[in-house]
Structure formats: C-alpha cells, structure tokens
Amino acid sequence: MSGDEWDLIVVGAGGAGLSAAASAAERGGRVLVLEAEDAVGGSMSLAAGMFTAAGTRVQEALGVEDSPDRFFQHYMDLNQWRLQPGLIRTFCEATAPTLHWMMDLGLEVPAQRSTNAHMPGLGHAGVEDVWRGHTPAGEGFAVVELLERTMRTHGAELALGARVDGLVVEGGRVCGVRVGGEEARAGAVVVASGGFAHDRDLVDRYFPAARAAGEHLFVVAGAGSRGDHLRLAEQVGAGLTGQGWGLLLVTAYLQRHHHWDSGFPPLSRINVNSTGQRFMDEDVSYAVSAGILADQEGPCWMVFDEAARLSLPEGFLDWTPERVHEEAEAGRTHRADDLAALAAAIGVPGSTFVRTVERWNQTLPHGLDPEFQRHLTLAAKGVATPLTELGTPPFYAALLVPGELVCTHTGLRIDSRARVLDVRGDVVAGLYAAGEAGGGVLGNRYVGGGNAIANSLTLGRIAGLDGLEHAGRSA
Ligand SMILES: Cc1cc2nc3c(=O)[nH]c(=O)nc-3n(C[C@H](O)[C@H](O)[C@H](O)COP(=O)(O)OP(=O)(O)OC[C@H]3O[C@@H](n4cnc5c(N)ncnc54)[C@H](O)[C@@H]3O)c2cc1C
Structure with missing residues (x-):
C-alpha cells in the first residue's frame, strides 16, 4: 500500500464504497479500496437490496408514472423539509441513472410487481406515493458481486483487513489515509465506512431513540458499522448532520434477529398501549412504526391467542410455537386463561382491554378495520389469508420495543x-x-423501501466520479 499514488482511495467496500470504486475505475481512475473486514459487502450484502428510484425503465414498463420532481416533493414532505433541498434534489435526480448504470452492467430488476422486499421487481414499503422500490434478483449480495467484479475488471485494487484509522492531511487538503503505521496517498479520498450501529456509546449519543429498547436492542447492520467516519471527521473538523436519526424497527422483545431468520409474529395479533386500546395499524410500514410507538405513554404490548401461536411455522429462530411457549413458561411473555387476567398481568384497564378485543373480533377478521385501515395494508402486501378472531385461550402479551x-x-x-x-x-x-x-440524505423519516441503498449507491457513484474528476485523471 505504501509508496503508491492513487487517483482515489475508498474507505470501505460496502454499498457506497463499491459504487464509488466501480464508477471511478470504469472511467479509467486508479482506485484503491480499503476494507476493514475480511470480506467485502458490509450491510449492503445483508440487505434485500431494495433501491428507491424515480423515473426508471422498470417503472415505465409497468406503467408507473414517476419523476425526480415528484420524488423530491414526496421525500421532502415525508421528512418535513428538515433536509437540505439542494442535496435532496441531486439525489432524487441521480437515483434512476444510478440504477440504470447497474442494470446496464447486468443487474437484473424484472419488470414485475413485487409484494415483498425479497421478491425481485418493483415494490413499495407503504409510505411511497408511487411504487418506487426496485429489488434486484439476488438481492443486496448481487449488487455487491456486480460492483466488485466491475471495479476489478477495470483494475481497481482491494485490500481486506485494512481498517483506515487516520487521514493524511497536507496544507489543509486530504491527500491520503493511514492504516496502522502505513500510509497511502491519493488525489481524493471517499469515506464510505458505513454507520455506527455496533458502537453502543455512539448510538447512545447520536441516536438516543434506540435507548427505549434497553437490553432488548439488537443490531442487524454489518459488523464493520463502528462509526469510524465520526472519528475521521474529528481529524479534519468536518461538520456532522442527521443527529438523532436512524432506522429502528418495532419488534416484540423476544425477537433477536432480522425477520429472514427470526420469522414473523402471528398475523392475527393486535398491539395495545397502556390504556388497553389499539393505537396503530399493526402492519404499517416499518418506515414509520417506531415513531408511532415512541408517541405512546407507558409500555405497549403485542397480543395474540393460542390459535395464533400454533399457526406459526417451524424453522425460524424466534417466532415459532416452541419459542413463544418457552418465553411464557419463563414468565417473560405474559400468558393468561382469560382476557381480564391478561389485562391485569400487563397493567391495563380490564374492561377497556376486553372491549378492544371484542371490537377487533367484530371488524378485521370479517374483512375491515375501520379504525386503522389495516385491511388496506394487508391487501397491498398481498396477504390473502383471512385473519382470525382472538378467542382461543390461553392469551399472550409480549412487550413491544423499537428493538431492531x-x-x-x-x-x-x-x-x-x-x-x-x-x-x-x-x-x-x-x-x-x-x-x-x-x-443529509437519510432523514428523520425513512422513505422506504430502499431509501438507504439508494443513498449508498447513488451518493457513492457521485463521490467516485467527482472525486476522480477532482483528481484530474477522468477519461
Ligand atoms: C439486514 C439488512 C437489510 C437491509 N435492507 C435494506 C433494503 O432492502 N433497502 C435499503 O435501502 N436498505 C437496506 N438496509 C440498509 C442498507 O443496507 C445500508 O444502509 C447500506 O448498505 C449502507 O451502505 P454503506 O456503504 O454506507 O455501508 P456498508 O454497506 O455497511 O459498508 C461499509 C463498509 O465499510 C467498512 N468499514 C468500516 N469502517 C472501516 C474503516 N475504518 N476502514 C475500512 N473499511 C471500513 C465496513 O466493514 C463495511 O464493509 C438493510 C440493512 C440491513 C442490515
């Protein structure tokens, strides 16, 4: 590494880093990628790969009318205009060209409607004004493979197990990086080292909403998400933005894994707050559910019955009939033979709770949820299984947390x-x-689905191309 002079050094070989490196290498840049872990991919390789983009060929083929302007308006509105419009406009305009670039390289995004994040095609996560979530065949891993292959084809070099711990700064200009005692120099450096989900002190400081999950918090981000960007920022007096924001998913406390491994809670369930009433569409988009939970006073509970427990499929790590049984035996999930006793166990008013369940039994299991419109959410997710009434004892209540x-x-x-x-x-x-x-791109409200990957790949490409041009070697 030492002694070489590169056009571009990229810190991190996840979504943004590989996008920057492949973009710059393809244009003839001499690129070095340094990755802290023993493998490329970061969070990107764990992801479904859903990419939000506006005005794409896939949308056009499916007759979905969209444009960067429309995306911009929606993005800013959902984030209450708490983001910088100039940056967001550039992002919205660059998403489709970035997706098309990858499709031209071979990424497959079939022109078909997708009803879940893992089904290739065009989908949505419940907060979009039009279908905008593009899931590639092979998911996030396919994106990583494609971009790594592209950058290697064009001569970029990759060093694994190389954790950058400093920037080389001369005359006020960043001109390289340090790894241990070694130094590498370049015309420009792209920091693409991911987030800080695995550093609990940084999470406490910059994303305190995660504290609400207490001991039940679990992290699904890639192992390299240690916040090194914040340490590098200090060295050059870089400004920070986005404090207090991130993506937390609402789970029952017993869930410890991403749903691919954990499985899903029973469909026939309701969530109640400390007044003993429902307070949300239980299937509302993950992009907004943590905010709804945060608005409640006191603990909130996921409630289901024995029939729902027994309906859980086998083969997952958390949501199985046995695991729920074990949790109830251990007293961590509340269990009672009647609703009044369950209400007493979780400390909510008994008569209100019983009415809540009665109202539920009279509504959604018969097709409609007038209060929370959950029937529409389920229909949009392609759920055809009718939901059942809550009526088979024993009944269960598990604490809800912003756990993931x-x-x-x-x-x-x-x-x-x-x-x-x-x-x-x-x-x-x-x-x-x-x-x-x-x-600055990821805001206070996640614009699911595919907001984070769109940010990562699109801004990675912008950084790679501008960095190369800045280094003066653009073909
Ligand atoms: C299970 C899961 C599913 C997801 N699904 C989706 C989805 O479908 N759609 C969506 O939009 N988002 C999704 N996300 C979020 C999305 O994957 C991430 O936000 C995105 O990958 C971040 O890209 P990145 O390049 O910033 O970070 P990463 O992809 O995490 O890459 C950062 C890389 O930098 C390396 N690194 C860290 N520090 C250093 C250092 N000092 N020196 C060198 N290398 C370093 C890391 O090891 C890592 O390889 C998901 C995330 C997870 C965990």
Missing part, C-alpha cells in the same frame, strides 16, 4: 457533489463521504 437497529443517519455533512463540508460549511479539499458515513 438497522442503520444510522448521523454522517459527515456533504454538499450535492458528496464533498465533505467543515463546521463552517466550507469544502474540506480532497475529502468525500457517501452512504451512512455521509449525512
């Missing part, structure tokens, strides 16, 4: 060319950031 930490949004402040800005808003010469390491 997926990604974090506090990153280095960047402009619309992905250049890092310092605390005064001036460009830090030679330094770029993208993905979760770059702040």
Whole structure:
C-alpha cells in the first residue's frame, strides 16, 4: 500500500464504497479500496437490496408514472423539509441513472410487481406515493458481486483487513489515509465506512431513540458499522448532520434477529398501549412504526391467542410455537386463561382491554378495520389469508420495543457533489463521504423501501466520479 499514488482511495467496500470504486475505475481512475473486514459487502450484502428510484425503465414498463420532481416533493414532505433541498434534489435526480448504470452492467430488476422486499421487481414499503422500490434478483449480495467484479475488471485494487484509522492531511487538503503505521496517498479520498450501529456509546449519543429498547436492542447492520467516519471527521473538523436519526424497527422483545431468520409474529395479533386500546395499524410500514410507538405513554404490548401461536411455522429462530411457549413458561411473555387476567398481568384497564378485543373480533377478521385501515395494508402486501378472531385461550402479551437497529443517519455533512463540508460549511479539499458515513440524505423519516441503498449507491457513484474528476485523471 505504501509508496503508491492513487487517483482515489475508498474507505470501505460496502454499498457506497463499491459504487464509488466501480464508477471511478470504469472511467479509467486508479482506485484503491480499503476494507476493514475480511470480506467485502458490509450491510449492503445483508440487505434485500431494495433501491428507491424515480423515473426508471422498470417503472415505465409497468406503467408507473414517476419523476425526480415528484420524488423530491414526496421525500421532502415525508421528512418535513428538515433536509437540505439542494442535496435532496441531486439525489432524487441521480437515483434512476444510478440504477440504470447497474442494470446496464447486468443487474437484473424484472419488470414485475413485487409484494415483498425479497421478491425481485418493483415494490413499495407503504409510505411511497408511487411504487418506487426496485429489488434486484439476488438481492443486496448481487449488487455487491456486480460492483466488485466491475471495479476489478477495470483494475481497481482491494485490500481486506485494512481498517483506515487516520487521514493524511497536507496544507489543509486530504491527500491520503493511514492504516496502522502505513500510509497511502491519493488525489481524493471517499469515506464510505458505513454507520455506527455496533458502537453502543455512539448510538447512545447520536441516536438516543434506540435507548427505549434497553437490553432488548439488537443490531442487524454489518459488523464493520463502528462509526469510524465520526472519528475521521474529528481529524479534519468536518461538520456532522442527521443527529438523532436512524432506522429502528418495532419488534416484540423476544425477537433477536432480522425477520429472514427470526420469522414473523402471528398475523392475527393486535398491539395495545397502556390504556388497553389499539393505537396503530399493526402492519404499517416499518418506515414509520417506531415513531408511532415512541408517541405512546407507558409500555405497549403485542397480543395474540393460542390459535395464533400454533399457526406459526417451524424453522425460524424466534417466532415459532416452541419459542413463544418457552418465553411464557419463563414468565417473560405474559400468558393468561382469560382476557381480564391478561389485562391485569400487563397493567391495563380490564374492561377497556376486553372491549378492544371484542371490537377487533367484530371488524378485521370479517374483512375491515375501520379504525386503522389495516385491511388496506394487508391487501397491498398481498396477504390473502383471512385473519382470525382472538378467542382461543390461553392469551399472550409480549412487550413491544423499537428493538431492531438497522442503520444510522448521523454522517459527515456533504454538499450535492458528496464533498465533505467543515463546521463552517466550507469544502474540506480532497475529502468525500457517501452512504451512512455521509449525512443529509437519510432523514428523520425513512422513505422506504430502499431509501438507504439508494443513498449508498447513488451518493457513492457521485463521490467516485467527482472525486476522480477532482483528481484530474477522468477519461
Ligand atoms: C439486514 C439488512 C437489510 C437491509 N435492507 C435494506 C433494503 O432492502 N433497502 C435499503 O435501502 N436498505 C437496506 N438496509 C440498509 C442498507 O443496507 C445500508 O444502509 C447500506 O448498505 C449502507 O451502505 P454503506 O456503504 O454506507 O455501508 P456498508 O454497506 O455497511 O459498508 C461499509 C463498509 O465499510 C467498512 N468499514 C468500516 N469502517 C472501516 C474503516 N475504518 N476502514 C475500512 N473499511 C471500513 C465496513 O466493514 C463495511 O464493509 C438493510 C440493512 C440491513 C442490515
């Protein structure tokens, strides 16, 4: 590594880093990618790969009318305009070209409607104004393979087990990185080291909402998500943005894994708050459910009956009939032979709770949920199984928590060319950031599905191309 001079050094070989590296290498840049772990991919390789993009060929083939303008309006509105419009406009305009670039390289996104995040095609996660979530065949792993192959084909070099721990700065300009005692120099450096989900102190500091899950918090992000971007930022006085934001998914406390492994809770269930009433569409988009939970006072509970427990399929790590039984035997999941006793066990008013269950039994199991419109959400997810009444004892209640930490949004402040800005808003010469390491695109509301990957791949590409141009070797 030492002694070489590169056009571009990329810190991290996840979604943003591989996108930056493949983009720059394809244009003739001499690119070095440094990856802390023993394998490429980061969170990107664990993801479904859903990519939100507006005005794409896939949408057009399916007759979905969309445009960057429409995406911009929706994105800003959902985030209550708490993001910088210039950066978001660039992002919205660049999503479709980024997706098309990867499709031209061989990524397969079939022109078919997809009703879940793992089904290739065009889907949605419940908060979009039009179908915008593009899931590739082979999911996130396929994206990683494609981009790694592309960058290697064009001569980029990759070093694994190389955790960057410092930037080389000369005359106010970033001109390289340090790994242990070694140094590598380049015309520009892209920090694409992901988020900080695995550093509990940083999570406490920059995403305190995760504290609400207490001991039940579990992290599904890639192991390399340790917040190194924040440490590198300190060295050059980079500004930060996105404090307090990230993506937490609501789970029952007993869930410890991403749903691919954990399985899903029973469909026939309701969520109640401390008043003993339902307070949400239990299937509402993961993009907004943690906010709804945070609005409740006191503990909230997932409630289901014995028939629902027995309906759970085998073969998963958390949501199986046996696991729920064990939790109830251990007293961690409440269980009672009648609803009044269950209400007493979880400390909610008994008569209200019984009425809540009666109302549920009279509504959604017969097709409609007038209060929360959950029938529409289920229909949009393609759920055809009718939901059953809550009526077979014993009854169960499991504590709800914002338990699953997926990604974090506090990153280095960047402009619309992905250049890092310092605390005064001036460009830090030679330094770029993208993905979760770059702040300002991922906001207070996740614009599911595919917001984080769109950010990672799109801003990665912008950083790679601008960084190369800046290094003066663009073909
Ligand atoms: C299970 C799961 C499913 C998901 N599904 C989706 C989805 O379908 N759609 C969506 O939009 N988002 C999804 N996400 C979120 C999305 O995958 C991430 O936000 C995105 O991959 C982040 O990209 P990144 O490049 O910033 O980080 P990563 O992909 O995590 O890459 C960062 C890389 O940098 C490396 N690194 C860290 N520090 C250093 C260092 N100091 N030196 C060198 N290398 C370093 C890491 O090891 C890692 O390889 C999902 C996340 C998870 C965990």
